[in-house]
Amino acid sequence: AKELGRNTFHFYTEELTRAAGRRLAMETRLRRAIEHREFVLYFQPQVSVADGRTIGVEALVRWNDKEKGLVGPDEFIPVAEESGLIAPLGLWVLKEACRQLQVWRHRGLALPQVAVNFSSQQFLLQDVTARVSEALELSGLPPEFLELEITESLLMRQGDSAPAMLRSLKDLGVRLVIDDFGIGYSSLAYLREFPIDRLKIDQSFVRDIETDHSAREIASTVVAMGHNLSLEVLAEGVENVRQLEILKMLECDAYQGFFASAPLPAEDLPGWLAAWPSPSGR
Numbered sequence: 431a432k433e434l435g436r437n438t439f440h441f442y443t444e445e446l447t448r449a450a451g452r453r454l455a456m457e458t459r460l461r462r463a464i465e466h467r468e469f470v471l472y473f474q475p476q477v478s479v480a481d482g483r484t485i486g487v488e489a490l491v492r493w494n495d496k497e498k499g500l501v502g503p504d505e506f507i508p509v510a511e512e513s514g515l516i517a518p519l520g521l522w523v524l525k526e527a528c529r530q531l532q533v534w535r536h537r538g539l540a541l542p543q544v545a546v547n548f549s550s551q552q553f554l555l556q557d558v559t560a561r562v563s564e565a566l567e568l569s570g571l572p573p574e575f576l577e578l579e580i581t582e583s584l585l586m587r588q589g590d591s592a593p594a595m596l597r598s599l600k601d602l603g604v605r606l607v608i609d610d611f612g613i614g615y616s617s618l619a620y621l622r623e624f625p626i627d628r629l630k631i632d633q634s635f636v637r638d639i640e641t642d643h644s645a646r647e648i649a650s651t652v653v654a655m656g657h658n659l660s661l662e663v664l665a666e667g668v669e670n671v672r673q674l675e676i677l678k679m680l681e682c683d684a685y686q687g688f689f690a691s692a693p694l695p696a697e698d699l700p701g702w703l704a705a706w707p708s709p710s711g712r
């Protein structure tokens with residue numbers, strides 16, 4: 431038994447060392463990727479539930495790795511957050527999203543806004559208000575075209591400083607959105623004090639909305655509460671027409687998901703817009 435214990439211990443330390451090694455290797459590659467700008471933004475359309483009008487796009491980052499090809503954010507954002515690399519990466523995402531929307535606006539595309547994801551770590555590492563202000567100035571994008579997606583956990587972690595922080599962002603004229611609403615620590619009491627424009631119902635509720643009574647009730651409650659507080663409500667992860675019909679019944683304002691479109695590379699967005707049957711169609 432003693433032998434076994436020692437071997438098990440040995441096994442664990444080896445595993446841990448390997449995991450730490452992999453993490454470090456990833457961090458090194460990520461650092462290099464940021465220097466060499468190996469990232470691309472994909473854009474997922476956001477659509478009005480009532481008439482199918484396109485109301486904006488969400489920017490979602492991908493790593494275009496020479497060996498692995500396109501790598502999704504779930505694989506590298508956590509490492510970027512732990513290592514602090516989220517600061518330069520997030521800055522690139524912000525500037526690139528603003529730049530791209532300006533290009534589309536100058537080409538006459540009807541795109542009212544671009545949404546950019548912010549992780550709470552970014553707020554700890556940098557003066558986000560100053561960075562956002564710079565990005566707007568650099569691109570010339572009017573602030574009301576930029577939407578910042580933050581999570582409930584960010585609001586909780588910032589504690590007492592959260593209202594002032596959000597207020598200073600809001601004073602720039604940008605729009606503020608709470609992402610993944612309903613799965614984090616609930617911030618219902620705070621919703622009153624925060625200058626929020628929109629709630630995004632987490633896709634886990636939408637996924638089960640046809641079959642699970644409680645998922646549907648939660649979605650319904652978020653829409654009603656949001657509207658009572660004069661907030662817009664968007665549902666994410668809509669994959670089929672039945673989910674959309676239920677959201678229409680609940681009077682949800684907008685949605686995004688594979689049913690409208692998967693996230694697209696920038697060059698594909700104008701074609702998608704031209705083909706999308708709005709506002710009469712869906």
Ligand code: C2E
Nearest residue numbers: 490491502503504507523547548549667668669687688693
């Ligand atoms: P998120 O902000 O909740 O983004 C929604 C995710 O759901 C995206 O995954 C999107 O591709 C995916 N999705 C969209 N429609 C559907 C659908 O109909 N069904 C299903 N099953 N999934 C759908 P993605 O692009 O892999 O991004 C994952 C997460 O990575 C994002 O979740 C966000 O938290 C984070 N992320 C992405 N880009 C950035 C960024 O630039 N900065 C930061 N800090 N985080 C980012």
Ligand code: CA
Nearest residue numbers: 488547579609
């Ligand atoms: Ca998001």
Ligand code: CA
Nearest residue numbers: 609610630666
């Ligand atoms: Ca989300």
Ligand code: CA
Nearest residue numbers: 609610632633
């Ligand atoms: Ca998410």
